[in-house]
Amino acid sequence: MSAESCARSHDIVSTLYRDHHDWLRGWLRLKLGDAHQAADLAQDTFVRLLSADKAAATDTTLREPRAYLRTIANRLVVDHWRRMEIERAYLAVLHSHPQASWPSEEERFLIIESLEQIAQMLGRLKPLVREVFLLAQMDGLSCPQIARQIGKSVATVERYLAQALQHCYRLTYGQ
Structure with a gap:
């Protein structure tokens, strides 16, 4: 320019x-x-x-x-x-733990920043892809378990999971 x-x-x-x-x-x-x-x-x-x-x-x-x-x-x-x-x-999660184990204000700020970045990253996924990713990562469900839960084939769940992981990788590493 x-x-x-x-x-x-x-x-x-x-x-x-x-x-x-x-x-x-x-x-x-x-x-x-x-x-x-x-x-x-x-x-x-x-x-x-x-x-x-x-x-x-x-x-x-x-x-x-x-x-x-x-x-x-x-x-x-x-x-x-x-x-x-x-x-x-x-x-709310912090309040469920003893105050002695709370992170400092600076650490809380950094944690919230990281959570916000993750939310933005996940927000760019298609809803079903995001759901599959969260079921796998947060709930620890296997692909067959997720397939049963969402009514899709295991191959579809694996494809959605791969899409989510690829999306996260690209956003994190810029590739």
Whole structure:
């Protein structure tokens, strides 16, 4: 990308920020019910714009700027809610153990980050492939047991499991 087009993209993001940041923060505050979270996610929206493919920030962006920003922000809200759900589930598990065995705040943060990455990775799988993977990995079921449970052949279950493992491998190692 040329220096000129990079500068143009930066100008577009600057214009969007100047003209729509307050509106976006207000929209997010109404959606989330929390001014601090709204401010954070509004800021994250513009960070996402800056770090995104510069070709995405074009004059098309300026024709419907609020719809464009709302789409990005909405994705961040979904990610935020997913993260909160994961955190609540993790904390519920922690509360079932003696507090003396709890990890530190830093360790909890890292664990929740890892759980969120796993959830995103699994979320990209087809539902039945994800179900097979979770039955094998979390419940320790064999392929014949899974096949009986979901009403598919063992060969199909093996294929789904291979797809899930391949998907995880590609996301982890980039291949």
